[in-house]
Amino acid sequence: MDLPRRHADDVFLPDGSLRTVIDDLRQMTDAHDLAIGIVYAFDPRTHMLPYWYADRRMAPCSVRLLGDLLHDAGFRNVRIIIQQWTPNFKPSQARLKDRSLDMLLVSAMQVHAEPSYDLIREAHTMGDRRPWILAGGPKAIYEPADYFELGPKPGVGADCVSVGEGYVFLDLLRSVLRERKKGEAPRIAFDRLKASRKLDDVPGLVYQPTDYDPNEPRAVHTGVQRLLRDLDEFPMPDAGYRMIEPPHRRTTLSANPCPAKKVGKISMISSVISTHGCKFSCSYCPIPAVNQRTWRHKSPKRLAAEIKHIYENFGIREYFSTDDNFFNNRETVIALMTEMANTTSGGKPLKNCIRFYTEATQFDVFKNKDILPLCRKGGMRAIWFGIEDITADLINKGQDSGNAAELFKYLVSIGIEPMAMMMHNDNQPLRSPKNDLSGVLNQAKYLFNIGAVSYQCTYLGPAIGTREIETAAESETLYKSVGGEPVAQAYCDGNHVVASRHKEPWKRQMNVVRAYSCFYNPINFIRVLLRSKGDRVLGKRVLFQIVGMIGVCLTAPKLWSWARKIKKGPIEVFRGLQQARIPLVDAKEGHEIFWSIKQIPAPYLPQKEGQQPSSSQASNSKVTQTVKTTQISKIQIAGRPMPVSMTGKQATTS
Numbered sequence: 001m002d003l004p005r006r007h008a009d010d011v012f013l014p015d016g017s018l019r020t021v022i023d024d025l026r027q028m029t030d031a032h033d034l035a036i037g038i039v040y041a042f043d044p045r046t047h048m049l050p051y052w053y054a055d056r057r058m059a060p061c062s063v064r065l066l067g068d069l070l071h072d073a074g075f076r077n078v079r080i081i082i083q084q085w086t087p088n089f090k091p092s093q094a095r096l097k098d099r100s101l102d103m104l105l106v107s108a109m110q111v112h113a114e115p116s117y118d119l120i121r122e123a124h125t126m127g128d129r130r131p132w133i134l135a136g137g138p139k140a141i142y143e144p145a146d147y148f149e150l151g152p153k154p155g156v157g158a159d160c161v162s163v164g165e166g167y168v169f170l171d172l173l174r175s176v177l178r179e180r181k182k183g184e185a186p187r188i189a190f191d192r193l194k195a196s197r198k199l200d201d202v203p204g205l206v207y208q209p210t211d212y213d214p215n216e217p218r219a220v221h222t223g224v225q226r227l228l229r230d231l232d233e234f235p236m237p238d239a240g241y242r243m244i245e246p247p248h249r250r251t252t253l254s255a256n257p258c259p260a261k262k263v264g265k266i267s268m269i270s271s272v273i274s275t276h277g278c279k280f281s282c283s284y285c286p287i288p289a290v291n292q293r294t295w296r297h298k299s300p301k302r303l304a305a306e307i308k309h310i311y312e313n314f315g316i317r318e319y320f321s322t323d324d325n326f327f328n329n330r331e332t333v334i335a336l337m338t339e340m341a342n343t344t345s346g347g348k349p350l351k352n353c354i355r356f357y358t359e360a361t362q363f364d365v366f367k368n369k370d371i372l373p374l375c376r377k378g379g380m381r382a383i384w385f386g387i388e389d390i391t392a393d394l395i396n397k398g399q400d401s402g403n404a405a406e407l408f409k410y411l412v413s414i415g416i417e418p419m420a421m422m423m424h425n426d427n428q429p430l431r432s433p434k435n436d437l438s439g440v441l442n443q444a445k446y447l448f449n450i451g452a453v454s455y456q457c458t459y460l461g462p463a464i465g466t467r468e469i470e471t472a473a474e475s476e477t478l479y480k481s482v483g484g485e486p487v488a489q490a491y492c493d494g495n496h497v498v499a500s501r502h503k504e505p506w507k508r509q510m511n512v513v514r515a516y517s518c519f520y521n522p523i524n525f526i527r528v529l530l531r532s533k534g535d536r537v538l539g540k541r542v543l544f545q546i547v548g549m550i551g552v553c554l555t556a557p558k559l560w561s562w563a564r565k566i567k568k569g570p571i572e573v574f575r576g577l578q579q580a581r582i583p584l585v586d587a588k589e590g591h592e593i594f595w596s597i598k599q600i601p602a603p604y605l606p607q608k609e610g611q612q613p614s615s616s617q618a619s620n621s622k623v624t625q626t627v628k629t630t631q632i633s634k635i636q637i638a639g640r641p642m643p644v645s646m647t648g649k650q651a652t653t654s
Helices: 017-026 061-072 110-124 138-142 166-179 186-196 260-266 300-314 330-342 362-367 369-377 401-414 440-449 469-474 505-519 522-530 538-568
Strands: 036-040 078-082 103-107 132-136 160-162 205-207 219-221 269-272 318-321 355-360 380-388 417-424 454-459 479-482 571-573 584-586
Touching: 017 061, 017 166, 036 061, 061 078, 061 103, 061 166, 103 110, 110 132, 110 138, 132 138, 132 166, 132 186, 160 166, 166 186, 260 300, 269 300, 300 330, 330 369, 355 362, 362 369, 362 380, 362 401, 369 380, 369 401, 380 401, 401 417, 417 440, 417 505, 440 454, 440 505, 454 505, 454 538, 479 538, 505 538, 522 538
Parallel strands: 036 078, 036 103, 103 132, 132 160, 219 584, 269 318, 318 355, 355 380, 380 417, 417 454
Antiparallel strands: 160 205, 205 219, 479 571
C-alpha cells in the first residue's frame, strides 16, 4: 500500500514558503540560544555488505539539512551527533555552552529504529528537565506511531513525529515559538498547542492527544505534507558540516564541533540532493510515493555551486547524488551536467577536483547513451544500476543482458564505473544451465565479465510503505520471530531473509553469501590485474575487489548465524493483517486512518463510513490514494530495503 498523496493541484507549497518560515524564525531572537541536538541513529548490526564501507564515511544529508535550516533561521547553539562516530552519546548528559538540551531531534531509517528508541528512552530519564523530543526520517515517515509508548513506563516516547520534509519541522517550530513565553521550555509551549489542537493546522505531523487513554491509545495525524517545489530554496550546505560532533566514545558532547578542516577526513563522501522522483512504479519500492509521484530537481547553477562550495570549504572530493533515478528526465541531465562541466575551482575544471556518483536504471542510461560523454565531462564517475534481475523475470524495468553488456563496456571506455544492484528471491535458482542467466550465481559471474565494478545482492522481502507488505502478512510469509526472538528491525536491511515461502529459507540466506563470494574473491582480483590493459577504471575495480573481499569476511559470519537460526527455528509468522499498536486518527474528521500499511480497524475508534480494513484513507479531504499495478511474475512478496539501505544512500530523504 503506497503512502497517500494530495490532489495534483495541492501537492506543492506556494513558492517562497520555506524562505518565509525561515525569515519568521530569524525574527524570534529570544529563542536563538536554545540548545538543540540533532542525532542520526545507527544500528551497528547493519555494518556489512553492501554498506560497510560507506556507512561510516558519509555524514547523512538529512541531519545536515536540518542543521543548515536551523542555522539559516538564526539558531547558533546546535550540534549534530552521528552515532556511527559517537556510539555512546546520551542525551541526558549533553551540554551545549553549559546548557542541557532544549530540543532533541532524532532521525532514523527503519533499520536503525531501535537505537533511536533507546535515545528517546534515555532522554526521558531526565524527568521534567527532559528536552522537547521530535522524531523524523524514513522510519517516522512510514510508521510514525512506533515512536510513541516506547516503555518501560507509560508516556515514554517522542512528543511529536514529522512525516514530512524539512519545511514541516520549521512550520512546527514556528508555531511552538509563537506560543512560547519568554524563558519557557519549548516542550511546555508545545504541550499547550497540543491541548488546544492548534497543531492540526500543520500538515505532516503525528502526536498523541493530551486526553488519550493508555489502555486505548491513539495518535492524531494532521494530514499529508505539501512538498517544496523549488529545491533551490534550501540553504547552501555549509553550517550542517560545521555542527558535526567529533568522533569519540564518550557519553557527553565535546566543547566544540569538528573543525572544518577535519570534516573531509571523517566524511570522505558527501551526499547531495540533485533530483527527487522516479517514473517507475515498482511494487517493492516505497520512494515514488514519498515524493507523491512528482519530479523535482535543483537548478544547474545551484547544484554546481553546492559541490564547489563543499569541495573548497571541507575538502570532500566524492559526491553521492541522492537520486531515485537521475536519468529520469533527459533535459534535466543535460542541463545539470553541462553546468557541472563548465564550472571551475581554483582555475581548474571542477571535474578534475571531484567525483560525482548517482543512481539510475539501465534502461534510461542506455536510452541516453549519447549524453554520457557530457556526464563524464561534468564529473560523473560511477552509476549504481537498480537492475534487480537481468532476465527481467522478477520485475521488468527495461533491463536487458545484451544492452547491459554494451552499456557497461561503453561506460568503462569513457571512465565511468558501472555498479550493479541485484535482488535474490524465492523463485530464483542458485545456478542455472549454461547460456541461461536466471541463476543468481550466473548473473553475478556475467556482471563481473561484462565489466561491473561493484556488486550488490539483497534478498527480496516486503518493505513498509510498499504494496507488497500486506500480501506477505496475509499469505503468512512475513516473519514475526525466529527462535523465540522478535525479528530485529536492523534485519530488514535486505541482507537478512525475513520473509519467505521457500521450504528451506536458510539456504536462500546462504545464497546471498555465495553470490557475494562469486563476485568478490581472490581469483577475480587476479583476473582484474591480468586484464588491466586499457581499463580506465582499473583503480576503482581493484579497490572494490579489496573492499568487497573484506566485506564478505565481515558479512558471511553474520548471515551464517542468521541462517542457522532460521534453520533451527521455530519461525513465527504474522497471521494476516494486524491491528495497529497505536492507531492513527484523522485530525479533522476524527476517524481512524491507514497510513503506509493496511490494518484491522481498532474497535474503540470511529470508522469513516464505508471504510474497509483494506482501504487506504487519506488524512485530508484533499488527499487521494493512487496505486498503479506493476506486474511481477513468479513472486508475490516484494520489497527493497528503505532508501539507502538498498543503495548506500544515507537516509538523505528527510
